[in-house]
Amino acid sequence: MLYKSLISLYGSSLAGKSLPTEDLVWHFTPSEDLRLFRDYALDALQQAKVYLLDHLAAAYADTLHEAVAEEAAETGLPAMEILGEVKLPADIVWVEFDDRALGAARFNRASPVTRYDEKPIGTGLRGYLLDDRNQAHLRITMFHRRENSRVVDPICSLLVKRTAEGRLNYDDVVVDLSRSMVEYRLRSGDTLEMIHERRTVHQVETGYDLFIPYALFAMLVSPDLGGIIPTETETFTNKDTKTARKFGKSWILGARKSHLTIRIGPQAAAHMAERTARLEFERQARESRNGPIRHWVAEHERHYRSGKVVLVKGHHRGHARAPDLPTRVMGPRSDAVRFELSNTKPRTED
Incomplete structure (x- = not known):
């Protein structure tokens, strides 16, 4: 679980107990900025209300994102505006899901x-830390641990500013760049252009999947929970707690002992099955247009530019209609059929 890894890593580094093999950033480019960020992040993680979406729950929230995105494209409104004002369940919230499994689910259901893409895109674990304690803005920090790699601090966070009325304005977002991570990337050999690309990718990924936590929050307050099933689950086991006490790992003792695991119920499963079938239908319609259905073509002459004239005998054309694909109907040209109305007035009987 990424949440547990971050608490263990940040706590041990701030206590001076981390190893270079476990925490390269801390030992390679130590700085006051990095210490301040980790001190803030550890405190926020310990206070956060924690949600862990299993792979099906994350995919379900993602299908809702696609549905809202379609409506947004039709109406011209931002997706977050269509979702509406969604309140966080706590001042600080952590939402985690499997990014690799989400990418595979998107690819398998032929998501737009x-x-x-030639293969699924997604790797490792992804977690969102949403901090709503500041009255001027909402701070969104996305952590991403890729497969077979260490935890690396995010290169930036997003600050969503509030309007005068206190509403979040997603058109007014400030990118808070991490100076410590810029220094780390420079010392690792990155150019400024490469760092800019990393920041852009992180910003885009943060913004795109931000809908998943908000879809979760909206479902949690809906009458039927939106088809999801939250279950309280132990985060740190009794063994973890005993070990933490024995070795003085106060950062683990100060964290929440449990979190909510989110799974889907029958209603959500039915929605996902229906949407998967519809996307597959649309994909087939795009990739393989069904030609004209089988019909009779009367005998006619075919005239070529060279002057050659060929008599084509009557024959059947087209193929049997596929029951699961839309049919392209071949009709006459718009100017081929004309309805001539007589100028003669209709007769009336005396």
Whole structure:
């Protein structure tokens, strides 16, 4: 669980107990900025209300994102505006899901975002830390641990400013760049252009999947929970707690002992099955247009530019209609059929 890894890593580094093999950033480019960020992040993680979405729950929230995105494209409104004002369940919230499994689910159901992908895109674990304690803005920090790699501090966070009325304005977002991570990347050999690309990618990924936590929050307050099933689950086991006490790991003792695991129920499963079938239908319609259905073509002459004239005998054309694909109907040209109305007035009987 990424949440547990971050608490263990940040706590041990701040206590001076981390190893270079476990925490390269801390030992390679130590700085006051890095210490301040980790001190803030550890405190926020310990206070956060924690949600862990299993792979099906994350995919379900993602299908809701696609549905809202379709409506947004039709109406011209931002997706977050269509979702409406959603309040966080606590001042600080952590939402985690499996990014690799989410990418595979998108690819397997032929999600529109994977139209040009040759394979699933997604790796490791992804977690959102949403901090709503500041009255001027909402701080969103996305952590991403890729497969077979260490935890690396995020290169930036997003600050969503509030309007005068106190509403979040997603058109007014400030990117808070991490100076410590810029220094780490420079010392690792990155150019400024490469760092800019990293920041852009992180910003885009943070913004795109931000809908998943908000969809979760909206479902949690809906009458039927939106088809999800939250279950309280132990985060740190009794063994973890005993070990923490024995070795003085106060950062683990100060964290929440449990979190909510989110799974889907029958209603959500039915929604996902229906949407998967519809996306597959649309994909087939795009990739293989069904030609004209089988019909009779009367005998006619075919005239070529060379002057050659060929008599084509009557024959059948087209193929049997596929029951699961839309049919392209071949009709006459718009100017081929004309309805001539007589100028003669209709007769009336005396």
